[in-house]
Amino acid sequence: MEPQVTIKVRENGPLLITGPVKLFDHLGNEFTIPAGKETIGLCRCGQSKNRPFCDGAHKQCGFLAAEIAVKPS
Numbered sequence: 001m002e003p004q005v006t007i008k009v010r011e012n013g014p015l016l017i018t019g020p021v022k023l024f025d026h027l028g029n030e031f032t033i034p035a036g037k038e039t040i041g042l043c044r045c046g047q048s049k050n051r052p053f054c055d056g057a058h059k060q061c062g063f064l065a066a067e068i069a070v071k072p073s
């Protein structure tokens with residue numbers, strides 16, 4: 001069984017991706033993910049100085065996002 005990747009949407013924050021992933025830019029260049037780092041945060045607010053990674057700037061810029069997954073009935 002392959003290791004599972006999970007993506008969590010943080011309330012008013014980044015996407016937290018846990019699992020064995022590779023991340024590429026639009027030209028196919030791979031971003032370096034530090035060895036041993038199991039979770040990465042991808043910026044959703046657009047204010048990070050280290051995009052595509054979250055650097056915590058969402059806390060200061062007032063980023064609001066209200067996505068909620070609808071539970072199956």
Ligand code: FES
Binds near residue numbers: 012044055056059
């Ligand atoms: S979501 Fe954290 S810096 Fe943008």
